[in-house]
Amino acid sequence: MSRKPVRPPASGKRRRAPLASALRVLAALVLGWSAGFLWFVASLPSSAPLDQRTDVVVVLTGGQGRLARGLAVLEAGAAGRMLISGVAPATTAAMIAEAAGVPLNRLATTDLGYGAIDTRSNAAETASWVVRRRAASLRVITAAPHMRRALLELSQVLPPDVAILVDAVPDQDSMARLAIEYTKYLARRAALALGLA
Template sequence: MWALGFILFTVTLPQPAGDQRTDAVVVLTGGAGRIERGLDALKRGWSERLLVSGVDRSVKPYEFAIQYRVRPRRMACCVTLGYQAMDTQSNALETAEWLRRERVESVRLVTSDWHMRRAKLELDRMAPAGVMIIADAVPTRPSLGALLREYNKYLARSLASALRPQ
């Protein structure tokens, strides 16, 4: 069962979302192309606001703006840097709090393809009721080891969620 599940997990990695519009986009830091994908969704008008969750505390907003070529007006109105998260669970918590505060009803979740299932599982669990979450995976070429680790983490979190009293 485990091996069959792993094969299915590997060959059906989530894909990028289309041009569906959402109130906001959330990027979980930690992988190449994630922030660029989130900023592109903002630029294309697919979302109006962006939260980048898990930003290193040493990164200043102006440094972020320079590195990713975000205009000051766009930074001021539309980009929030989240410094609280350090792992996937705390990404979900930071995101859920931001969604509540911003009264977001639909969100585009951006992370790597191999990480999307667990990230969405955590966010589904913590997000305010009724928030629609669109998975927007960034395609990668993960190693076998990375896939094995992620699959085991996903199974563990899925089991923990299933066993948690409602």
Template sequence: MILRFLASLVLLYAFGFLGFALTLPQAVTGQVTDAVIVPTGGPGRIARGIEVVEDGLARELFVSGVDPEVKPKEFAAEFEVPSRLMKCCVTLGYLAVDTRSNAGEAAQWMKENEFSSVRLVTTDWHMARAASEFAEALPPGTMIVRDAVKSSSDLATLYLEYNKLIAAAISRILPV
């Protein structure tokens, strides 16, 4: 009986991983939102966020988890952000250190600006967990558009992220 239960758990875990790895989300085109949020950490994320604002698909960009030592001018130079865009439309968040705190930092910014829709830009393998954390933290009723940046992730990255996704889900269920 216990052996069957454990075997069932292993199969559920394995099929869950396969589903996770084979159905990574993709980029979204054409959908307009009030803002775009980019948690730092993966290549192409910030460039995609800038592109979204430049294309008129969002009014403002919030980059969460920026190193506190990075100054706005350094950020603009590193990511080739035009100064007019940096002045009007880009806010850097310096408080977050992980996905959960990215969501909290972004939620505060969303409330302050009274935005009701957001495009979340992050790496494809990170999207499921990030979207879950953001949905939990953002004001109720906030529309979240998932705009994934394609990666060429390896099996180890996918495996680690899948386990983080499971851990995050369990932490919401079980009281700490």
């Protein structure tokens, strides 16, 4: 009686197993990112009332409405002094006043920060200024989608006893821009968690 030849086990299943695992991991990552993005968009911070006072206020440059909000804070007496962080090197106070459509004397209690080129250096510049001013409280003005990343960076460098008041400027960013900002926020959190900062 002749024996049937023994066939080796099919290798297709073995080849498909790692691919299936990778797809499951990718699907989980996409699902997690999507759920987090929905939370990010639904819980964007809002503006703070002008009757809430802080020692100083910082305006992080880069979007419409931020400087106008900072000037409104000063005019309301809600802060004693303002820093505009991230000013271009060739920009003067007179140029800022002209662009904002206000007289130069409206910037009499405003300092211009020329040392920042991104959110991380915004935070470093702000922290150094806050320490020099011996301020115990700080109002932070930036666009609503940018606020969480700004606060994350500030938490790394500000003295722990400085109280922060969030004053977010509404933004009309597209969903694509919001997704980019959310991804930047996640990436920075991951870098800090891994000690890569």
